[in-house]
Amino acid sequence: MTRIILIGYMGAGKTTVGKALAQDLQLPFYDLDWYIEERFRHTIPQIFAEKGEDGFRRVEQNVLHEVAEFEDVVISCGGGTPCFFDNMDYMNRQAMTVYLKASPDVLFQHLKMGKTERPLLKGKTDEELKAYIQASLATREPFYSRARYTLDVSLLDDYKKIQDAVRLLRELLNL
Numbered sequence: 001m002t003r004i005i006l007i008g009y010m011g012a013g014k015t016t017v018g019k020a021l022a023q024d025l026q027l028p029f030y031d032l033d034w035y036i037e038e039r040f041r042h043t044i045p046q047i048f049a050e051k052g053e054d055g056f057r058r059v060e061q062n063v064l065h066e067v068a069e070f071e072d073v074v075i076s077c078g079g080g081t082p083c084f085f086d087n088m089d090y091m092n093r094q095a096m097t098v099y100l101k102a103s104p105d106v107l108f109q110h111l112k113m114g115k116t117e118r119p120l121l122k123g124k125t126d127e128e129l130k131a132y133i134q135a136s137l138a139t140r141e142p143f144y145s146r147a148r149y150t151l152d153v154s155l156l157d158d159y160k161k162i163q164d165a166v167r168l169l170r171e172l173l174n175l
């Protein structure tokens with residue numbers, strides 16, 4: 001049975017790489033945020049607005065416990081998922097967890113384009129965004145680094161780079 005969970009900061013490429021890896025392994029792919037949005041018929045920003053971040057984290061944990069029971073799947077989770085409750089322990093019990101590790105600079109390059117889609121980044125100037133990434137990555141890193149595997153990634157902005165990441169992941173996971 002193959003169950004892989006990709007974790008890492010917003011903008012590291014969890015969804016992009018997860019989708020490509022699943023395709024390569026011919027496994028179904030689940031993105032936790034998309035799953036939440038389908039299940040609740042609300043977008044992530046709407047859930048944050050209605051339930052607050054605490055409410056979102058409870059929803060996220062419930063859905064994680066559902067999706068991480070599926071067999072033979074690739075799952076990408078939200079940037080915050082590993083950092084709340086005992087989610088990281090749970091994921092390590094359930095799956096091959098991989099931390100997609102990107103530098104603050106790479107994350108900034110990626111995130112400055114899509115700030116409005118992410119409630120935690122909305123309304124920040126470039127300078128504020130940079131500072132926020134630095135600070136929150138520092139607090140999140142101890143959780144992320146508990147993944148069973150780590151893959152260093154750079155800006156995944158073309159097809160070849162994504163396929164290279166998939167190849168490296170398969171080597172790392174022996175798949």
Ligand code: S3P
Nearest residue numbers: 009010011033078079080118119
């Ligand atoms: C979050 C990351 C988002 C989403 C939510 C909160 C976070 O997912 O779950 O906006 O706390 O880092 P992505 O990492 O897919 O952007």
